[in-house]
Amino acid sequence: MTKKMDRRSFLKVGGAAAGVAVATVSATAIPLVGDSILQDGVDGVSASHFGAVKTKVRNGRFESVEAFEGDSYPSTLIQGLPARTYAQDRILYPCVREGYLKHGYKSDKSKRGSDKYVRVSWEKAFDLIADELKRVYKSYGPDAVFGGSYGWFCVGSLNNPQALVGRMLGVAGGYTSRTLTYSTHAIRAITPYVTGGDESSNQQTAYPNLIANSECIVFWSSDPINTNQIAWGVPDHQSYEYMKQLKAEAKKRNIKFYCIDPVYNNTAMYFGAEHIKVRPTTDVAMMLGMAHYLYSENLYSKEFVEKYTSGFAEFKAYLLGEGEDKVIKTPEWAAKICGVEASVIKMLAKEFASKRTMLMGGWGFQRAHHGEQPHWMLITLASMLGQIGLAGGGFGCAYHYSDGGVPAPAAATGNPLSDVKMGNGSQGAAASADAPAASPGLTGISVNSKVDGPWKQRKIPVIPVSRIVECLENPGREILFDGKKLTYPDLKMAYWAGGNPFHHHQDRNRMIKAWQKFETFVVNECFWTATARMADIVLPATTEQERNDITKSHTNSYIFAMKKAVEPVGEAMDDFDIFVNILRRFSAAEVLAFTEGKSKMEWIKSFYDESYNKAKKSGVAMPAFDEFWEKGFVKFETPEAAKNFIKYKTFRDNPVTNRLGTPSGKIEIFSKKIAGYGYKECKGHPTWFEPMEWLGSSVAKEFPLNLVSPHPKYRLHSQLNNTWLRDLEEVQGREPIWMHPKDAAKxxxxNGDVVRIFNKRGQVLGGAVVTEAVMEGVVRMQEGAWYDPKEPGKIGSLCVHGDVNVLIADVPTSELAQGNQATALVEIEKFKGEIPAIGIFKAPVMKGM
Structure with a gap:
């Protein structure tokens, strides 16, 4: 067991960086110069992806939370914050995999996941990481280091792990990053071609307008009651008040609700929506059937199509069977594919055309093979209905998120907090996981090139985020992506911070094998996740309530002070300080480039002051920083005009002066740019492509159940799965899997049985929930359960807890987005024998301890 080091509060960086206070290695962290900590018994404000909170500290422990006063509909998820702070799987001190400590990058990579860990000092860990970075840079160059860390942990503007790891690596020597997101990979790639913008994050028609004008609302692969609990920023849950008003108004005006989904979800239950059971990944065929009926019955808006869209003629030829496939896309044709009767398809088309209809498209159906097509086809269908830009009508693809439809406040706007710019290069889309395009004036931490250095000229190459495994398997391969050609770099080292790839990536067994290509894998983490257990070097990071920071609400209605509530558990250290200490092994110039000569509190104040100055110029009142920090938040009021915002109204009013950002300036039903790419799996107009696995494929003969994997109810992806919240729905300690009674009976x-779910990619255990809320032939298992192999590190081992991504294929959506999938075909059987114990939620045994 390594001896504890002497306590030191901080070191001064020499030379040009003198005066910058940074944390140093210490067995028990103590406040830095400029840091503040809440006094025992004093409530403080903090924030999370589940909402803002008041922290309750008693006897030096973070005991409980209360919802923030401005959150009228707080999520249950905030109650997991104290529990995760003191979770049994908390990482307490720096650790190194035993084989790696002995042999370094030449160690046996197949031991990842099964090897024991050895506790080391912070000094030792920093030395190992800095030396390895220098070796890789010298031997292979900057592109060999992958710093495309992806994940949701931390809402803070300063201690944003993804932003900081990119900043550190960019200063140290360079790295390869990533672009797009697992949540919105396909929609973010396709909709800029169709409407000229990112439809996953732009402003939606405001809820008050829907409440007053909509006659029909369609939740298509969308479950906002569930997904609005969380946000990339801090949710303030205003959308729930509007949904409550919408439900009340529906009774007065007989607003009709439809849920088009294989599962009767939380939102459908709340609104009493009529359930249209569509087979997974067949929504495009259903929409084509509706489009054909609208055209053939002359129910479509010819005026809107001619005035506001481009390329309808090419799409019409495909619709009428005049294209390559010679198939007429009638409702009868669609019914055979999607499982919805032709009469129902016709009824829906007729009703949507006759009523003021809002099509709320979620993100679920774009996480599938050919996931670029559903939103493109949804926008095409909305164009044929002709209600885009009208009160209460059209389409929206971001109601799925916590600010979708919430009127925007009168706040100064700026760049995302996590945007990290490195001289001439930039992470661009890679800067954040799912960050929206604007914030109330809080800009991101950035390198302003205040000292000379090679990082000034360094550009950062990127790969599509979900292609990391394929990249490891095929260094040097050239791929098509978004109209360009990319060459996969030969990655030798990865540094992950604030994410959990052994949750969010698909085909776990293939991933484990590919991960052996890394010579070194470093992780900053708070908990012993499956990712941490695969790392060579593990550094313990602080949680959000163990450090000071600043952030905003996702609706832009608030800026929050995140006040340090308690001292870090064990030797946990802020990510900011971890990276400063690594850079200290390079030179004072690198440290200065990273810190810009500012302490952490000075960074926090600078974020606020920049927002303050922008607000002042805009005539928006904000208190000075000290007053803000004392109170804990600033609120921005919403003007009445924002409550009647209608998406694309200005475009409809004048499509000439308010052109869209497409080549034609219109909605592009046919895209000449995409057609010009010549892609096999993404044509110039929305198209039905048969998915690699669906209920109509040959694979269904062996694996006849179509698995869908929606967002969970009691966690955010994998976050909070290591708290008591999992007890609210797990079945015998396993992730629940919903089955139709007929499928279960066969x-x-x-109900309550432990079952084995399997296909050729892997096998997991789950807990059976027999319910008619899921259609026959379909099973539902939420993503995010922690991967817990019966034999750690062994490829093909049974996951005893229920990580659904063990089962899902890692095959790209198409050449355009190169996105990820979230469905698969499986078989299920009742588990026989002794049920294995769950082991993932306890820290691994340390070597010699």
Missing amino acids: RGIQ
Whole structure:
């Protein structure tokens, strides 16, 4: 066991960086110069992806939370914050995999996941990382280091792990990053071609306008009651008040609700929506059937199509069977594919055309093979209905998120907090996981090139975020992506911070094998996740309530002070300080480039002051920083005009002066640019492509159940799965899997049974929930359960807890987005024998301890 080091509060960086206070290695962290910590018994404001909170500290422990006063509909998820702070799987001190400590980058990579860990000092860990970075840079160059860390941990503007790891690596020597997101990979790639913008994050028609004008609302692959609990920023849950008003108004005006989804979800239950059971990944075929009926019955808006869209003629030829496939896309044709009766398809088309209809498209159906097509086709269908830009009508693809439809406040706007610019290069889309395009004036931490250095000229190459495994398997391969050609770099080292790739990536067993290509894998983490257990070097990071920071609400209605509530558990250290200490092994110039000569509190104040100055110029009142920090938040009021915002109204009013950002300036039903790419799996107009696995494929003969993997109810992806919240729905300690009664009966499965779910990619255990809320032939298992292999590190081992991504294929959506999938075909059987114990939520045994 390594001896504890002497306590030191901080070191001064020499030379040009003198005066910058940074944390140093210490067995028990103590406040830095300029840091503040709440006094025992004093409530403080903090924030998370689940909402803002008041922290309750008693006897030096973070005991409980209360919802923030401005959150009228707080999520249950905030109650997991104290529990995760003191979770049994908390990483307490720096650790190195035993084989790596002995042999370094030449160690046996197949031992990842099964090797024991050895506790080391912070000094030792920093030395190992800095030396390895220098070796890789010298031997292979900057592109060999992958710093495209992806994940949701931390809402803070300063201690944003993804931003900081990119900043540190960019200063140290360079790195390869990533672009797009697992949540919105396909929609973010396709909609700029169709409407000229990112439809996953732009402003939606405001809820008050829907409440007053909509006659029909369609939740298509969308479950906002569930997904609005969380946000990339801080949710303030205003959308729930509007949804409550919408439900009340529906009774007065007989607003019709439809849920088009394989599952009768939380939102459908709340609104009492009529359930249209569509087979997974067949929504495009259903929409084509509706489009054909609208055209053939002359129910479509010819005026809107001619005035506001481009390329309808090419799409019409495909619709009428005049294209390459010679198939007429009638409702009858669609019914055979999607499982919805032709009469229902016709009824829906007729009703949507006759009523003021809002099509709320979620993100679920774009996480599938050919996931670029559903939103393109949804926008095409909305164009044919002709209600885009009208009160209460059109389409929206971001109601799925916590600010979708919430009127925007009168706040100064700026760049995302996490945007990290490196001289002439930039992470660009890679800067954040799912960050929206604007914030109330809080800009991101950035390198302003205040000292000379090679990082000034360094550009950062990127790969599509979900292609990391394929990249490891095929260094040097050239791929098509978004109209360009990319060459996969030969990656030798990865540094992950604030993310959990062994949750969010698909085909776990393939991933484990590919991960052996890394010579070194470093992770900053708070908990012993599956990712941490695969790392060579593990550094313990602080949680959001163990450090000071600043952030905003996702609706832009608030700026929050995140006040340090308690001292870090064990030797946990802020990500900012971790990276400063690594850079200290390079030179004072690198440290200065990273810190810009500012302490952490000075950074926090600078974020606020920049927002303050922008607000002042805009005539928006904000208190000075000290007053803000004392109170804990600033609120921005919403003007009445924002409550009647209508998406694309200005475009409809004048499409000449308010052109869209497409080549034609219109909605592009046919894209000449995409057609010009010559892609096999993404044509110039929305198209039905048969998915690699669906209920109509040959694979269904062996694996006849179509698995869908929506967002969970009691966690954010994998976050909070290591708290008592999992007890609210797990079945015998396993992730629940919903099955239709007929499917369960065929297999002799009863409610509450532990079952084995499997296909050729892997196998997991789950807990059966027999319910008619899921359509026959479909099973539902939420993403985010922690991967817990019965034999750690062994490829093909049974996951005893229920990580659904063990089962899902890692095959790109198409050449355009190169995105990820979230569905698969599986078989299920009742588990026989002794049920294995869950082991993932306890820290691994340390070597010699």
